[in-house]
Every structure is written in structure tokens, then in C-alpha cells.
Amino acid sequence: MAIAPTMMLYPNYPFFMSAFGSDDNDSGDHFDFNISKELLLNPKNIMLGEMIGEGGNSIVYKGLFKGTMPVAVKIVQPSKTSAVSIQHKQQFQKEVLLLSSMKHLNIVRFLGACIEPQLMIVTELVRGGTLQRFMLNSRPSPLDLKTSLTFALDISRAMEFLHSKGIIHRDLNPRNVLVTGDMHHVKLADFGLAREKTVGGMTCEAGTYRWMAPEVCSREPLLIGEKKHYDHKIDVYSFALIFWSLLTNQTPFYGMDGISIPYFVNQGMRPSLINIPDEVVPILESCWAEDSKNRLEFKEITIFLESLLKRLCPESSNDDITVTDDEAYDDEIEELETTWLLGKRYIKLNKPKKKKEKVMKRILPFFKKFFSSKW
């Protein structure tokens, strides 16, 4: 990692713009953060290295925590010229609170945040880059089936966890999924758009058109005051497109202009199922169904993928995942005595048999329908 030994946080700011101070108050963008002290890190313990990514409102750098632990540091920086607005601060706080409550092997691990001198989120460094880059680098070859299924299972497990916490991601796409350094697993990142589920459904437009569920991107005219309604199943639709991408190593709706995709998706257009393994077809069809009620839940998808992986790639034992990078990482963290931030680090991923049977009952009709129509 290219980090100069004496380079502390402040001198390395590419363009320093305080989130606080007199400018902040002058512009009327004062915001009282409500983030508990335990979640905050001392910025002096963070060294910044090279830039590794850029989002709509942030720049992400490689970094070192306490001089030894590699981390990713996301700095909220909407633009070089404008200050951080109240809206950005609210979004930052929401992301910090969300990430800090997520402890799952397939979700990027939160280490802490800083509010001063800039808004920063510090997470584990996931070294393999984005899933989007991983797939592009592998082209024109498809990924091997085991990799596709394993990555899909990792995403499904992360989403199952998220939904069980009442959280909808809303922006699930390969740019928000990171590949581990050993290239064997993936982790979910970027919770900037994630929202908690509400009883009446979600209301505003979010996410990236190519991966967006029809009910979110529908261009149907609305009555004045009327809002769009959708629920957690929008993530299942996005998952289906990612899963299709993993299986084909192609971009869904390739060559189509992003703006026109919503129109065709709402007309029922979906990616081609040619060359998709027979066993997977009914799952894709269910997950990208027009009617969100017909889409499976992630707990069902997880069980399906676990059994498919066992059947098609019998040598893989995915019940107890061991991620080499993660183990090394845990050692580093233990050394730094920061376990108070992390809580239980490994989640037992084995599902109790009873639950499996129950869910299999729900999935079975899919298989029956599928196999009876094929054979």
C-alpha cells in the first residue's frame, strides 16, 4: 500500500473543506450529530493513502488505522467548491448508524467514523475491488459456475440479513459489491441509499436504472401529492439482474441507454435466458417477476443457492465460510483491541434443518412447475 510513513491525516487532504467551523454556521448548514461516542474514532489514528474509489458524494482512500491496520476511508466530499450540506450530513449520519449495526461476514465491516475535521467512515479494506471491475476484467470469458453461485449466495446472505433487520438497500448493483482479496467471496458495501422498511412502503426514486425494479423506475404519471410505493422486494429484482450478470458475465440491457431502460422493463423486457443453467431459470424468473409479490424472499434464495452449489459444485463446502483475508484481518483487529466496535465477528451460517424444510416447501412448486414443463 502506497502510504508515506509520516503522512498523517491532515496534510494529506486533497482539498480540505471543513464540515464545521465558521463557514458551516455562516451558510446556515449547522447540524447536530447524534452519533454515540463509541462509534467515533480519533482522526489522528488514521493515515490516508491512495484514492481507491469515488462515489457521487464521496472519495474513498486506502488508509492505515493506528499505523498498522489497512482500512478504507470514505470522506464525504460532494464537490471541490461547495460545502457539505445538511442533507449530506443527515445521509452520512444515517449511513454510520446503519453500517454500525450491521455485523455480517458478507457486509463490509464498520470500524468507526469521524465528524471532525471532515465527515469520514472507516471500514475494513476489501482488497479485490468492485464486482463490476472483477467481471469486466474476466471478460470475454464467463465466470466459472462455482464463483457465480458463491458470489450470488454471499449477496443473498447479506441481503437476507439486511431484510431481517428491516433494511432495504435500494441500490444493489455490482458497483456496490466488493470482492475479497482472495477473490473467493463478496461483501456488500455502500449503504448511502439504504432505508428502513416502513409499513406503507417506500416512496422516493432511488438506485441505478439498469438494476432498478420496474415499480421504482416506472414512468407512470402520478396524481399531485401521490407517491410511488414499493417494498423490500425491489432488492430481490436487483439481485436477479446481478445473478444473471454473474452467470453470463454480461451487462443487462447492454447497449441500451440508461434512461430508456425503465420504459422497456415496465413493458416486461428482461435479459435473455439462453445459456442459463436450467436449474436457475425458475429462480431468475421469480426474482425479476413484474409483480413483486411473486418474487422470492432472500431466505428462500439462500437455501436454493446453498443446495444448488452443493449439487453442482460438490467439492465446495459453503456452510462454514472461511475467508483467509478476514481471518488475517480479525487478528489485526484483536491486536488493536478494538473488539468493542465489532462484537461477534463470525455468524454461524448453517441454517437449522427445520427452517430449511419449511422454505423448501415454498420453493418446491417452482421446481415442480419448471421440471414438469421441461421433461
Ligand SMILES: Nc1ncnc2c1ncn2[C@@H]1O[C@H](COP(=O)(O)OP(=O)(O)OP(=O)(O)O)[C@@H](O)[C@H]1O
Ligand atoms: N471498504 C472498501 N474497501 C475497498 N474499496 C472500497 C470500500 N468502500 C468503498 N470502496 C471503493 O470506493 C467506491 C465508492 O464507494 P461507495 O460506493 O461507498 O461511495 P458512495 O459515495 O456511497 O457511492 P455512490 O455514489 O455509488 O452512492 C466503491 O465503488 C469502491 O471502489
